[in-house]
Amino acid sequence: MTSRILTEFLEKGFADLKSKGLLNTIDVLESANGPIIKVAGKELINLASNNYLGFATRPEIIQADIDATKEYGAGAGAVRTINGTLKVHIELEEEIAKFKGTEAAIAFQSGFNCNMGAISAVMKKGDAILSDELNHASIIDGCRLSGAKIIRIKHQDMADLEAKAKEAVESGEYGKVMYICDGVFSMDGDVAKVPEIVKIAEKYGLITYIDDAHGSGVMGHGAGTVKSFGLSDKIDFQIGTLSKAIGVVGGYVAGSKLLIDWLKSQGRPFLFSTSLTPGSAAAAKEAFILMENHPEIVEKLWDNARYFKEKLKGIGFDIGHSETPITPVILGDELKTQEFSKRLIEEGIYAKPIVFPTVPLGTGRIRNMPTAAHTKEMLDKAVEVYEKVGKELNLI
Numbered sequence: 481m482t483s484r485i486l487t488e489f490l491e492k493g494f495a496d497l498k499s500k501g502l503l504n505t506i507d508v509l510e511s512a513n514g515p516i517i518k519v520a521g522k523e524l525i526n527l528a529s530n531n532y533l534g535f536a537t538r539p540e541i542i543q544a545d546i547d548a549t550k551e552y553g554a555g556a557g558a559v560r561t562i563n564g565t566l567k568v569h570i571e572l573e574e575e576i577a578k579f580k581g582t583e584a585a586i587a588f589q590s591g592f593n594c595n596m597g598a599i600s601a602v603m604k605k606g607d608a609i610l611s612d613e614l615n616h617a618s619i620i621d622g623c624r625l626s627g628a629k630i631i632r633i634k635h636q637d638m639a640d641l642e643a644k645a646k647e648a649v650e651s652g653e654y655g656k657v658m659y660i661c662d663g664v665f666s667m668d669g670d671v672a673k674v675p676e677i678v679k680i681a682e683k684y685g686l687i688t689y690i691d692d693a694h695g696s697g698v699m700g701h702g703a704g705t706v707k708s709f710g711l712s713d714k715i716d717f718q719i720g721t722l723s724k725a726i727g728v729v730g731g732y733v734a735g736s737k738l739l740i741d742w743l744k745s746q747g748r749p750f751l752f753s754t755s756l757t758p759g760s761a762a763a764a765k766e767a768f769i770l771m772e773n774h775p776e777i778v779e780k781l782w783d784n785a786r787y788f789k790e791k792l793k794g795i796g797f798d799i800g801h802s803e804t805p806i807t808p809v810i811l812g813d814e815l816k817t818q819e820f821s822k823r824l825i826e827e828g829i830y831a832k833p834i835v836f837p838t839v840p841l842g843t844g845r846i847r848n849m850p851t852a853a854h855t856k857e858m859l860d861k862a863v864e865v866y867e868k869v870g871k872e873l874n875l876i
């Protein structure tokens with residue numbers, strides 16, 4: 481027997497979402513998540529993944545996964561602190577720290593988990609967190625979980641940050657004060673103003689936390705946004721994911737040895753959730769080695785991104801102010817955005833609508849992710865379809 485109250489809640493909730501164009505359909509891929517995917521028996525050019533470097537299907541990475549799985553088994557068998565820390569986990573963390581230019585690193589099961597664990601390991605009730613209003617959902621949830629006071633900062637507005645940092649610190653109301661933001665904002669592709677953040681943080685004694693999920697493997701020849709500014713030793717927490725450019729799954733914090741030791745002792749997902757599979761840890765490690773030895777992979781990503789963005793802009797779309805390969809095509813209205821994506825897919829281009837609550841209401845968009853694995857021909861074909869559908873729906 482199911483609860484009548486639950487059923488009513490769910491049915492009403494679905495009807496509401498549907499009427500506002502906020503209900504996304506979930507498609508099933510019948511192939512690997514590469515530049516071409518198969519959905520419902522049809523091959524499509526894929527512009528929807530976060531597989532920036534094509535690493536999800538890279539043979540060397542798949543092989544590393546297979547080798548480690550054979551050696552260490554399918555699963556780690558326990559949480560890290562009990563007996564789930566395998567040699568591959570340590571090797572991965574050493575590789576990450578080396579690549580990021582920090583003293584140490586800790587791997588989590590996902591980027592989301594990282595934010596659940598790392599923020600609340602340090603920030604407590606009585607502390608304050610200054611948080612950019614467009615931060616990723618996992619940052620918002622991680623901040624809430626900590627119990628600290630959350631103070632919203634206008635998106636990338638450094639004057640607002642400075643004013644609120646001054647107010648929070650000088651009020652004497654709070655213990656510690658942290659500033660937290662995305663390194664690359666996932667829906668707009670703009671980059672955190674790291675030098676200004678560092679300046680303000682130094683002036684007011686803020687703890688700094690940059691979640692570079694979309695910057696790791698992309699910015700700074702792959703080492704991320706913070707390193708691209710040469711400020712690796714100035715940001716306390718550098719978060720990255722192993723699930724986007726790295727192509728596998730997992731997340732990490734890079735920072736001082738003191739901080740990483742603390743997170744290994746206090747990070748709750750580290751303590752209470754089974755560690756990354758050996759295959760995933762080894763595959764992710766291989767991805768960092770590949771980036772180091774083959775800088776041309778990251779270059780190809782940027783080359784493809786520049787090419788694609790120029791063409792889309794050229795035919796008259798609003799592609800926002802992205803500074804990275806993230807290429808939004810901003811359409812505004814949610815229902816129109818859904819319709820646009822549907823038509824793109826029918827025409828062979830897989831690009832998904834992003835609407836509220838992932839982005840603010842009225843800023844619906846199709847988010848495109850050109851990757852290092854796309855060919856120019858694939859990107860040309862995508863632009864051709866964009867032009868066709870754009871004209872059909874009177875948008876260009």
Ligand SMILES: *Cc1c(COP(=O)(O)O)cnc(C)c1O
Nearest residue numbers: 590591592616666691693721723
């Ligand atoms: C995608 C994303 C995450 C989540 O990373 P996963 O490894 O997929 O859990 C966390 N933070 C930001 C800023 C992201 O864009």
